[in-house]
Amino acid sequence: MLQAALRSGAASRRCVFEVFARRLPDGRRYGVVAGTGRLLDAIESFRFDEAEIADLRSRGVVDEATLDFLTGYRFDGDVWGYAEGDAYFPYSPILVVEADFAHGVILETVILSILNHDSAIASAASRMTGAAGTRPCIEMGSRRTHEEAAVAAARAAYIAGFASTSNLEAGRRHGVPTVGTSAHAFTLLHDDERTAFQAQVDALGASTTLLVDTYDVTEGVRTAVEVAGTGLGGVRLDSGDLVVQAQEVRDQLDSLGATSTRITVTSDLDEYAIAALAAAPVDGYGVGTRVVTGSGHPTASMVYKLVAREDDSGEMIGVVKKSKDKQSVGGRKYALRRLDAHGIASAELIGVDELPEDDGEGVGDRELLVPLVRDGVVVGRETCTVAAARERHEASMAELPRSAHQLSAGRPAVETVFVTETP
């Protein structure tokens, strides 16, 4: 495609590409944009090195003119996007890329890979932290997803309100708080549970969390308190009927005087299981598989579409595929989140070729697209740090109507409205 466009000359036409999702995963009320910070790094360092060029040449993938273009490739265009951590809805213009065709089209895969993956994780994680309320969620799913996806997943979950991760590399690379845990293997390694608990307390102090369900939970809890004392930091339950068991363990801990010992539960938790544990005396949730796989929706299904391009006279014109089953709207988009008098979102307003007008009511509408890259230079890094994105997620959640936070299947919590008639 690139080779043909370079040859026809059309590759130099100025173009606008947009990232959007035609729909949210079935029944979801909102999505969460994540990955933007990682994407800015990826765009900035997007290059073809000598080994890659040599490989393309030796396999005859593209011609010499295209190899020349790739060798000198530096993204030189402009990018705007929803700030990382913000909510999005169907057709929200999550990213807008303006560049010539060749420079813009080549970024499609890396842009979509990062946004589709990270947003899928953040969108699922956000529902979990919403269901958990003030109780912390710990991301511990690295072993159930690709080894690099795991690092990105820990980052996305943290942006969406998770308290910490078991992925140490996410701590190093992205500053996500990390926590350790002991597995059943640690208990089984020792001659008996007491020896294992003693070894853990000796090494980490009484404030550690002991895994008490390797053999018999009641005996495990008793042994744990005997070994660590009533100052034991926590116990972890990883199997069984957690609602019933958490209450039994709480009662037992209290009766032993370990009233401040915390109970962490794990074992295939998702947002529904977390919600079902709301009334149980649980102090924290360890979430694995379901958060790193997007809780049933491992991709955000975002697409990257050409929506406008230069014509022969140098004018930008909207373009759109005529599809019966895949609705798209041509032309460059602008977006505003309409907020009512209480600061609650009531509509996602999308304008074609112009920013929708603030209606002057309520607390003022919020413009959603922020500058990220200008003439190839990243300008939006501060708005997409992990810390900024995490704060924005919290603020964005507070702005959504209550219906957004229902776990039951429903329609998007905020309706998307195109305020400009398309040509």
Add this chain to the structure above:
Amino acid sequence: MLQAALRSGAASRRCVFEVFARRLPDGRRYGVVAGTGRLLDAIESFRFDEAEIADLRSRGVVDEATLDFLTGYRFDGDVWGYAEGDAYFPYSPILVVEADFAHGVILETVILSILNHDSAIASAASRMTGAAGTRPCIEMGSRRTHEEAAVAAARAAYIAGFASTSNLEAGRRHGVPTVGTSAHAFTLLHDDERTAFQAQVDALGASTTLLVDTYDVTEGVRTAVEVAGTGLGGVRLDSGDLVVQAQEVRDQLDSLGATSTRITVTSDLDEYAIAALAAAPVDGYGVGTRVVTGSGHPTASMVYKLVAREDDSGEMIGVVKKSKDKQSVGGRKYALRRLDAHGIASAELIGVDELPEDDGEGVGDRELLVPLVRDGVVVGRETCTVAAARERHEASMAELPRSAHQLSAGRPAVETVFVTETP
């Protein structure tokens, strides 16, 4: 966990860890092991560099004794595993790791991440290539998964019978054949469809594949043949009712004299959609989202469990968690696939602490665990090349009973039988 085990001295106990899946994804008949080749590279290069050690120290993650251990870490144990590309069933001992606790436990996450991800993709891809029969499947889902997971997914899909990928890096890194495609953006970039097609044919010749559904399919096909001639290589359909449309396009191509022009279909295909197109005149399938996300099952749910360890007298003893809801079997496993007189698998035989005996009937039973690492040195690389794994997948599929290849939900096609009584 590692810090406590180093301190208690238990870290030096010889251990056996095993990777297995307690169940297949709902209704699936078999799974496909993938990732082993990538895993051998990962084990061989598993190190903690200065920056990583400094990070762990500065964040106070572990103590100095543990940092010393990590600084000098080299895996020095033994690994056996199912050869990459082979089928597996519930409780198949897919990987067996023998090492001291410290050296073995630390590999848990990387082992599971690679095997869970790659096996999930290969297991889904295998059902797709099975449904496609002799028609080629093209992996084109990179943009719907994490950017590094995409490269691994292309590799896994190829092992499971896909013909090629659109991921160029998978071509470079793993030797997977690559193909290009043109998108709707290419057509929309040009002033009209004819100009776009002409540009593509000028650059790539008449043997290229033209995307004909940007505007009107009938007109698109007519224009395509007018531009490229009856020697046009192929057309691609990416929307609409593909069963009906493929027939209409075939009829039109034939009536225009383009009888050898191939029809490739794309558009959210999965194994069921591919099966539904079996009677349609389709020459190839482009599969995206559903293959890279495991067609509903993005992880293989494999676990890494301590199953045996040294006791104080130096004897190896089987260990197992006593769980009501998560059945496991202690002790080192050996596995044999029982084959009948026609070479068809009739059972997955698992022995504890000993290899099940060949019953001497049929074509001879097949031992499933092959040596992969000995004393820290990779010895199984040749059995896990991409080419070898792809061949093994094909052979392993031919060995399964016919019921394995039904797409409808069912039980595992081969029953897992523990031939040794557990203590």
